Amino acid sequence: MFEWKDEYSVDVTEIDKQHKELFRIGGKIAELVMLKDEYDHFDEIMAILAELRDYTIYHFQFEEKLMNKYGYSELDHHKIEHLFLTKKIEKFESQDIDEKQGEAIIELVRFISDWIAGHILKTDMKYKEFFNRVMKE
Ligand SMILES: [Fe+2]
Ligand SMILES: [Fe+2]
Structure with missing residues (x-):
């Protein structure tokens, strides 16, 4: 989960940097979620999830502002x-916590990892050529 691959690159340095940061934060959650020790890491996991949520919002706004600035049609x-x-x-964050929390978090983290990778490959990739053209004009 949350493993960066070169095929994720959109050739825009700042955006690649932000995507890598998303993977880094996500990786921290994945690691904790997979830990099989006797401790309860729930609070720690929720804290990093909040960090991931904030950084995700920051990154999405960054992309949207850039698309808006250059008049991207999609x-x-x-x-x-x-x-x-x-x-x-x-x-997820607003849900009540119950005894199934462990499973639910693993499911969520896996979902986020797949979602981000899929979004970069399918949706972000669509602006790759566009940004690379308009930003160099
Ligand atoms: Fe993105
Ligand atoms: Fe995006």
Whole structure:
């Protein structure tokens, strides 16, 4: 989970940097979630999840501002995808904690990891050529 691959690069230095940061924070959660020791890491996991949520919002806003600045035509659709993940995390955070928390967190972390990788490969990748063209003009 949360493993950076070169194929994720959109050739925009700042965005690649932010994507790597998302993977780094996500990786910290994945590590904790997979720990099989006798301690309860729930609070720690929720704290890093909040960090991931904040950084995700920061990154999404950064992309949206850039798309807006250069008049990218697929901004609206892209924004809807961003909103989906943000809401998903926020909904999880607002849920009541019960005895199934361990399983639910693993499921969520796996979901976020797959979602981010998929979003970069399918949706962010669509602006790769566009940004590389307009930013060099
Ligand atoms: Fe992105
Ligand atoms: Fe995006």
